[in-house]
Every structure is written in C-alpha cells, then in structure tokens.
Amino acid sequence: MTVLSVQAVTKRFADRVVFSDVSLRLARGERAGLVGPNGTGKTTLLRIAAGQDEPDAGTVAVARGTRIGLLRQELLGDVEGTVIEHARGAAAHLRELERAMRDLEPALASGDADVLERYADLQHHFDHAGGYAFDATVERVLGGLGLAPLADREARTLSGGERTRLGLARLLLDDPDVLLLDEPTNHLDIAGLEWLEKFLVEREATMLVSSHDRWFLDRVTARTFSFERGTVVEYRGAYSSYVRQRADREAATAKLAEQQATRIAREEAFIARYKAGQRSKEARGRLKKLSRLERIQGPERSAPQTWRLDAAHLAGDVVVSTTALAVGHGVRTVLRTPALRVERGWRIAVAGPNGSGKTTLVRTLVGDLPPLDGYVSSAPTARVAFLAQAQAELTGDESVVDSLRSATGLDEQDARGLLARFLFRGEDVLRSVGVLSGGERTRLALARLAAREANLLVLDEPTNHLDVSSREQLETVLDDYEGTILFVSHDRYFIDRLATHVWVVRDGALTAYEGDWSALQRGEAHEMRSGPPAMSEEPDLSARRDVRQAGGTPKRGSSVRRAERPATEATSPAGRVSASPARRTQRRASAPRKVTGLRALEVRIEAMELQLKQLEERLAQVAQSGNYMETRIAGEEHAALERSLRALYDEWSAAAEEQE
Helix, strand or coil, rough: EEEEEEEEEEEEEEEEEEEEEEEEEEECCCCEEECCCCCCCCCHHHHHHHHCCCCCCEEEECCCCCCEEECCCCCCCCCCCCCHHHCCCHHHHHHHHHHHHHHHHHHHHHHHHHHHHHHHEEEHHHHHCCCCHHHHHHHHHHHHCCCCHHCCCCHHHHCCCHHHHHHHHHHHHHHHCEEEEECCCCCCCCCHHHHHHHHHHCCCCCCECCCCCCCCCCCCCEEEEEEEEEEEEEECCHHHHHHHHHHHHHHHHHHHHHHHHEEEEHHHHHHHHHHHCCCHHHHHHHHHHHHHHCCCCCCCCCCCCCCCCCCCCCCCCCEEEEEEEEEEECEEEEEEECCCCEEECCEEECCCCCCCCCCHHHHHHHCCCCCCCCCEEECCCCCCCECCCHCCCCCCEEEHHHHHHCCCCCCCCHHHHHHHHHHCHHHHHEHHHHHCCCHHHHHHHHHHCCCCCCCEEEECCCCCCCCCHHHHHHHHHHHHHHCCEEEEEECCHHHHHHCCCCEEECCEEEEEEEEEEEHHHHHHHHHHCCCCCCCCCCCHHHHHHHHHHHHHCCCCHHHHHHHCCCCCCCCCCCCCCCCCCCHCHHHHHHHHCCCHHHHHHHHHHHHHHHHHHHHHHHHHHHHHHHHHHHHHHHHHHHHHHHHHHHHHHHHHHHHHHCCC
C-alpha cells in the first residue's frame, strides 16, 4: 500500500530551477535513501513531501490517516523544560488516547456495555501503539542517542549537537507513520549510529532518508533515489548497490552516446556532400530526420582530479612510539592507553563515543598537549601536518590565495600554482574562505597541508560537512598518499576504505586492532557468540598463502593487503599484540579435536561443505526478506564457516603431503 506519492514535482527559486519532474512512491514499511551532491534540493524535496513547502508544479499525495514526521538539519528551536520533559511531551496521539480513557473511567462503574466497549477499544489502541511501554521507550531512545546523562538538563542550555540529537529523539518518540529524515546521523558517534540503525530496522519504519553516511544507508535502506541532471532516478537496493548500478548505467549511456555521435557525424558528412547535387532531396530528408532526433546525453563528468599529497622521506620504520599514557586537560585524566606504535605507512583510525578523548589523544601524540603520565617519542625526520576538526581556522573574509600564503609563506605565483592542482583556478583564488562549501574548504585545507610535504597526516573528523562526492575524492587522495595517517572519524565507510588499524576508545581506555572496520566488527561478533576465548600466539598463514599463490604485491592500505589479515589483532593493556577474537574462534571451530587420517578429514570436509551450502540457501532467503539484522548474522556465520573450511583444506593438504 502506497502511503506517500510524489508526482512530477518541480521547484524553482527565483529564476533557478532546483529540480523538475521528480516522482517517487513509498509503500508501507519501505526504507529508501535520497542521495546527491549538496545544493541539489534534497532538503527542499523532503520539506515538500512533508507538506511544509509547496511545489511550483506537481502533486504530493498522502494516504488517509498517515502521520508524517520530518527531521530537519536546522537546530531544535528554544524549548521549555528539561530534556526528559521535552522527550515525554512526544507522541501526542498517545496523550489523546490516554485522556479519552481517563474521561471514561468515572463511567465504568455503571456497567454500561457501550462505555465498556468504548473503553476496551481505546485501551487496545493505546496498548498497540506502545502507550504502556512509553516511559521505557523514552529511556531507551535517550540512552541510545547519548542523552541519558543530560536528562535533567534544561533543554535551552544544550549545545548545537545535543539539540540536534534531542530533536531526533522527539521525532522517534512521536512515532509517525512516515519518517522523512534530513541528515539524521549528524552529531552521532558510532555507538549512536549503530543504535539508530537497529532501532529503525526493528521498528520496520517507513522512511525516506537523506544522508551522506554511506554505511548507514547500506544498513537501513533497500531503495535509492539519486538526484541526477535536475531530477531523481530510482535504483534498486541500498547505497553500494546503487553505486554499481549507476556505474553500469553511465557506462551504457556513454557507449550509446558515442555510437549516436558517430552516426550523426556520418549523416552530417552525407548532407554536406550531397545537399546541392543529384541526391539533394535525400540529403534534405536526412537533415529533417536529424533535426527531430533526440540526442543522447552522456553521463555527467566531474572535473578530473589532479590534486595529491606528497610525503617527505622518513628515516626508519617507526614514526611515533609511546609508553603507557594518561592524557587529558589540566589534572583531569580523560583516557589511558597502553604503549602505542605508529609505523611508516600505517593508516590508523581512532573511533569511539563523543567526549571520550579521541581528539585529546591525537593532540597529545603530535605534541600539542603534554601527556599527564608517560612520554611520546617521534622519529627525528617526522614531519607532522594536523588538520583540525571542521577546519575552524578557515573562516572570515581572507581570500583563498591569501589564506594559503599566510599558512605556507609561498609567493603569489607559487601559491596560485599549488591551488590550481587543487582545482582553484582563475577568480576562484580570490573568493573569501568564509563562503566556501565543505568540499572546497577541505581542498583548501589539504592544499595548505600539501605545501608542508608532511610524512604524518593527523586528521580530526575530515569528512564532516562533506557530501558523498567530496568524501570519495578525499578517500582517493589519502589512499594514494605515501605517508602515515592518523585520523579521528565516525564515518565507518571512510574507515573501512582507508584504515589498516583501528584504535577503539571506550570507557577511558584504548584497545588497538589490526584491520579495517569490517574486520573489527567480525572479530567482535565472534567474541559475542563464542565468549572470551583462550589466548594464543599461533599465526594464521592460510590467507597469506592464498595471496602469494595469486601473485602480485599488495598495495599499502588496499583491500588486498587487508585480506592478508582477515581478522583483527588486539593489543593488550601491556601493549602486547594477541590473537584476535575472530582468529581464535576460527581455530577453535576448525580443529575442536585432533584428527588423524585423510579419510577422517575428508568426512569432516564433506560435512562442512554441506553445512555451508545449507547456510548459503538460508542467506539467500534472509537477504530477500530485507531483514538487515538477520542478513548480517547469517553473513557473519557464512564468513566464519568459509574460513573454517579453508583451514580444513590446508590441514588435508599438509596430511596428504606427509603421506606422499
């Protein structure tokens, strides 16, 4: 059943057409993503769908009785009362049902059948809508969004990010039939993001969400609407599926456009040759057909990316090393860490809750803050460039070229040459830095870093306020960078693309893992299912053997390199690297008892292959159902079983070689 329908909607601002002929439908229970560069009209479309703005053309239809809730990017306005009072003021429909029940309660003693039936009907609706569990839901939502410690704070005293989270909490507690979410992941840390994903999936919410968080879109959406050439194109599946489909579509469109251009060139050559000769009538006919031909437009091409970061030479393999540290401000310790090492070529992501000390840690490592306990040592040839959160220094009326010159000491000609590499050309270099977009601001910040030729980049939330296109450009530049990167981020897609190591900050302590974000999650999932396993130092060589057999040298930070280490390795509080939970689980699953004889191994392999086949069938069924949580669990089981089967193959091969 369709609950929201947008048909042929057009919106203009003054003489500019923001978008035109936009159509989309949402059925009950559907979760769709809305993607596109900043400025294409995503927020405007959501406001039109919510009935808060009027389209210049087209219609919006909502199913009768459907309540629509819109989360805006703007800060929550001034509200009275505490955080908990504002949250409990949500769900007006529940309050109406509760008032109606209370109004009937005095008449219940009369035993009137109509009154009893009416009260029972109200009670059923109140219970079905979650009225009796509302207080528990309030606590769950505030806790999940990190607002529980602020429950008794006056709402007007909250920071901007806290107000945004409170607005999201209020909307979720209102429990509308359709959620229209404009950047709901802003100001959420990873724990909050994961909680929100789970909440939306479990509630089977109907929603249209505009977001630059690709990991979030992959987890909660099953369709994608993409702004392209001033309108919206629909794709099946979540963000990653959309990327593949769009690439295929653009490749096909480019091929058709090229073929059409070749045919048009031949026709034009014929017309030019015979327009005045004996075949002039045929030439005029071809010209008439050519004038009516609908031209195929090739895909939109962004400006070629020429910007890159160069790294100065580093003598030695260790960039930074520490003893066990206590970091904080003044005398207050925020975070304690084991002994840490940052080696040449590593890309380390620092992840954890807001306020857990991530920025304090990286500032301590680069020497901006002294450690409260322990010491930090850096290589003599280490050259550090620090990109602070949100590039706070890039504000005001200073021009782009003057901003670069003041930060680097370059003369104007060299500054313009460097800016040209970062796509600032002509009059662009004279623009005020205060009016730059998020992507342009990041390019300018990176141009300032490029002039230093640092071999250690330290980045604090580098993807904040960037649209997907700008994030992908940044990822490409950093992936090609030859130096070492230490970065703080809540963007799990960004971490997964770049990281070779993840440092997780939680409850005042730091745990170091080897691998990307997916490897970390696999390790934690295995540990949750298997319980704390025994420690072991036995190395896992099967993946390395597979890479060597495939040939080639893995690129630093690439997926091939990470595939060499399919599970993570955790650093103990003493700084010793131990076997990861995923790896320990693999060994326990593949060798629960000592097996001798090829036949016994073959029996176990056959049984495990059958189990894998059955799990693949189950995974296909679950994937079709669209249940993310079940799909994730089944996928993790499948990956663990594949690794166990591979280990059995290796054991069989070794046994066969011994017999020969």
